[in-house]
Amino acid sequence: MFGSPISAFFDLKSRGILGMNRRNIAYISRYNKRHAFPLVDNKLLTKTLAIEFQVAVPELIAVIDSQHDVQLLEKKLQGRKKFCIKPAKGSGGKGILVICASEQGEYLRSNGQAISLMDIQRHISNILAGLFSLGGAVDVAVIEDLIEVDPDMGRFSHEGVPDIRLIVFRGVPVMAMMRLACTASQGKANLHQGAVGVGIDIASGRAVHAVQHDTPIQHHPDTGLALKDLVIPSWHCLLELGCACADMTGLGFLGVDLVMDKTIGPALLELNARPGLSIQIANDAGLLPRLRKVEELNRAELMVVSQRVAFAEQHFAAAPAAVFSD
Numbered sequence: 001m002f003g004s005p006i007s008a009f010f011d012l013k014s015r016g017i018l019g020m021n022r023r024n025i026a027y028i029s030r031y032n033k034r035h036a037f038p039l040v041d042n043k044l045l046t047k048t049l050a051i052e053f054q055v056a057v058p059e060l061i062a063v064i065d066s067q068h069d070v071q072l073l074e075k076k077l078q079g080r081k082k083f084c085i086k087p088a089k090g091s092g093g094k095g096i097l098v099i100c101a102s103e104q105g106e107y108l109r110s111n112g113q114a115i116s117l118m119d120i121q122r123h124i125s126n127i128l129a130g131l132f133s134l135g136g137a138v139d140v141a142v143i144e145d146l147i148e149v150d151p152d153m154g155r156f157s158h159e160g161v162p163d164i165r166l167i168v169f170r171g172v173p174v175m176a177m178m179r180l181a182c183t184a185s186q187g188k189a190n191l192h193q194g195a196v197g198v199g200i201d202i203a204s205g206r207a208v209h210a211v212q213h214d215t216p217i218q219h220h221p222d223t224g225l226a227l228k229d230l231v232i233p234s235w236h237c238l239l240e241l242g243c244a245c246a247d248m249t250g251l252g253f254l255g256v257d258l259v260m261d262k263t264i265g266p267a268l269l270e271l272n273a274r275p276g277l278s279i280q281i282a283n284d285a286g287l288l289p290r291l292r293k294v295e296e297l298n299r300a301e302l303m304v305v306s307q308r309v310a311f312a313e314q315h316f317a318a319a320p321a322a323v324f325s326d
Contacts, residue, residue: 016286018277023253027291031170031252032273039249040271041134044088044142053248055241056267058084059145067128070121082146085124087132089139093190095132097123098146098161110159110187147267150260156180156230158222159187163269164200164232165279166242166256167287170300172308173242174290174316176200177282178232182222184212191278196220198227199283203317205235209284209324216284218324228324238266239312243305245271252301290316 018027039045050057061083062076069076077083081102087095097120101108107115124141126132133139147161156162160181167175177197181187184194191197196217199209207230210217219226232238242256245268255275261267280286293315294300300308 016288016290017280018287018291020277022288023277027169027253028274032254033250036250037273040251040254040273042088043086043090043270044140046268046271047142047144049248050245050268053244055244055248056264057144058147058261058264058267058269061143061145063140063142064124065128065140067125070124070128073121073124074117076143080145084144084146085120085127086142086144087127087139088142089130089133089137090127091134092192093188095123095127096188098187100146147259147269148262150233150262152233153178153260156220156223156225156227157189158182158220160185160189160195161259163189164238164258164260165275166239166258167275167279168242168246168254168256169291169294170252170297171243171246171303171305172294172297172300173202173239173312174294175279175283175285175287176202177279178207178230180220182212182220184221191276191282196227197278197282198230199279199285199318200232201318201323202239203313205232205238206230206318207324208318209282211281214278214281233260234266236309239309240305241266241268243308247301247305 039049044063047057047060061080064070083099085097098110099107100110107120109115127139127141130136130138149161153162157180162178162180164176164178166173177199179189179191180196180198181189182196189195194213196210196212198207201208207227210227212221238258241258245256246254251273255272257269259267259269
């Protein structure tokens with residue numbers, strides 16, 4: 001694609017692509033204080049913090065932290081027919097179990113598979129044992145209300161919840177993408193598992209580029225919908241929510257995962273102190289020029305949220321020629 005390794009290096013450099021080493025040294029190590037990492041590495045701590053700062057999150061149903069509580073699962077569910085179970089210290093979407101319906105002792109997953117209460121209890125036991133947690137550490141299971149996706153967004157995804165990833169640097173949103181589940185990703189909005197990544201214009205919330213397996217695409221592989229038609233509603237509110245998440249954690253380089261719920265509106269799913277860099281592929285643009293623009297600001301973190309959002313919309317808007325160009 002780029003020819004020789006040397007020409008590939010200079011091509012990436014000229015496009016301002018941020019690499020892993022520079023991300024780790026120049027941004028994560030410099031702008032993220034180690035003491036704040038547990039706030040985002042633990043989903044339960046994140047949710048507790050978000051509630052304290054009045055950031056919208058899916059309702060917390062229960063927390064299971066012992067095998068004794070596993071046996072009380074049915075009681076703790078309080079008759080809920082739809083819910084989501086997550087490992088508090090999980091990463092990359094591992095260990096997340098989504099139940100979309102339940103009837104006569106059977107629980108239906110998002111892919112239509114029917115499982116029993118005992119299957120769910122076994123899954124929670126695996127969570128407690130650390131099967132899905134960072135470093136295999138013992139964990140707790142977080143049970144929360146199931147996201148009801150905004151219909152305008154849900155139609156672009158397949159068998160899974162579409163989410164929005166923002167990169168927020170020094171409190172300023174600098175790049176965004178939407179991740180769409182598909183058959184290849186088994187209903188998960190994870191790009192490494194085959195989900196579709198759609199680059200989003202910071203200024204308008206409109207799609208500008210899309211990829212699957214790092215290859216540009218024009219249509220969703222399952223729904224067939226033209227991805228250039230994707231426009232995220234309440235975009236300005238989502239940007240403000242991303243800024244609020246940065247403020248409540250104190251992290252300077254942050255990945256913020258948001259969702260559009262049809263009842264509660266823009267809501268926080270989770271945070272990431274070591275956000276991946278595939279968002280650049282989804283946008284067909286490099287992060288470095290945007291990060292450097294924010295670094296030119298004097299004490300950007302002290303700007304009010306509306307000023308930070310206005311700055312992002314002014315300086316990081318997609319050029320018309322870059323929108324879904326080959």
